[in-house]
Amino acid sequence: MSANLFERHLLAGILIVLVMAGVILVVVKLLGFGLGRLPGDIVLRGRGWTFYFPVATCLLLSLLLTVVINFLARWWR
Known part of the structure; x- marks a missing residue:
């Protein structure tokens, strides 16, 4: 795998993790958990x-x- 392709996959993975974390935080806040x-x-x-x-x-x-x-x-x- 070339470095450019690896960097794209890494960036996509980081972006997916950040979006998932944001969605989880919003859902937790809406459900009223004490986090x-x-x-x-x-x-x-x-x-x-x-x-x-x-x-x-x-x-x-x-x-x-x-x-x-x-x-x-x-x-x-």
Whole structure:
């Protein structure tokens, strides 16, 4: 496979993953799941500012992505 064709496939794959992630986030938001409001997420509010750091949400998404990527890697072998 030439480098140009590989780059096109890589770009298409990244685009598909980003679109799927966006659709999943919209669906999760519409269904009202508490993603982003988990215990362990840090929210600091002051006068005119809010700082939000989703620690628990990041850990959960990291775990889910690790499982999915490992499953796909084993499936493609």
